[in-house]
Amino acid sequence: MKLSKKSEYGLRALLELTLVHGKATLQRHDIAARQRIPVEFLEQILLTLKRAGLISSRRGVNGGYILIKQPNEITLGQVIRILDGPLAPIGCVSKTAYQKCSDCPYANKARCPVQQVMGTVRDAIAGILDHYSLADFAADHPKS
Template structure:
């Protein structure tokens, strides 16, 4: 199960990526649209900015814009920012490898082998599907019209 923080990050990214090119989306708009606590969302957006995915603009037409194209931002990349390694066992993690304390032989471990298959399959999906892919044929794919954004 992913955390609210990761879920809100995906909502924010999908919203910003769906905006017309060059048009910034404010954190207040995103928070209001999805009923996300504004201060919490600001922390999430800052993490996405630090990761080089979003950029922020100041001023009258300020807000957040995509720093990278949406089709270059994978679900796996974003999930790792907020959840850390995706591996279900420490002995499967590429970034935080740790041998299981009760393991006699990783090569013969049935648990590692079966969870490794599941991990490989989920990683293959999460690392190849992008925010851009998710926008195709989705409600996010229709950019907000300015009057809809201001009505809220």
Template sequence: MRLSRKSEYGLRALLELTKAYGQVALRRSDIAEVQHIPVGFLETILLELKRAGILGSRPGVQGGYRLIKPPEDVSVGQVIRILDGPLAPIPCVSQTAYQTCQDCPYSEARDCPIQDVMFDVRNAITGVLDGYTLRAFYDLGRNRRVRKSPQRRGKNALSRTQ
């Protein structure tokens, strides 16, 4: 699986919105500046997340975007599915968008050895991505910024193991 630029930017924007959850709405331009996301592309992403019921928006001086679902109730996997579609590596193992594979030589999908492996891949991917909520994702990043490790790239490097 390869994370698309769209999902990467969407998750980065949602980190900012999780940080501001329950406080203020954030302007698109502010999110774009902090997270280094092109404003036009960010607008497309935010609108998709709004249509999916994760974000709300309000126009005006005090306006902007905000999470309308608690960050504890939205998984990273859910966000990626909204922005990129199914997580499954091939369509015949998708839980949300099943299709038979094009030119499949097997009359029964269950006879396909590729499918057996891809079920395991799908389960591993969805297990990890659905296991992280936006709150956990945000907390993970916040903890990394606080904890320092002198073993990695100097004194100010962040540690993945802490």
């Protein structure tokens, strides 16, 4: 039930971008320094987030990264799904990326006890992470 470093770093990076949203751009090494993330790994993460349409970048002198959505439009759930895949503990209870468990001895979905519990766990996790936006996230942040 672990969150990967990738997602954690991604969330921290987006937090920094949210804090300067509308005011400035941030370069990768700024983000890396403020959140103590290895720069090269961060690059990979930012690239993924860019492909997903959450941020955009500008090259050259005075370049950097910016959010291209409003902070209250991006939920932590979305970010984690982009970086880590589905929130569900097992594939057969994922709503965004369902896949049936080939080896499950219960032909009918409703009959599998594991699936039932994990379904409620999924709903609990998604209920929190899909209703928590970057804006909420930044609001929890101590003022520098």
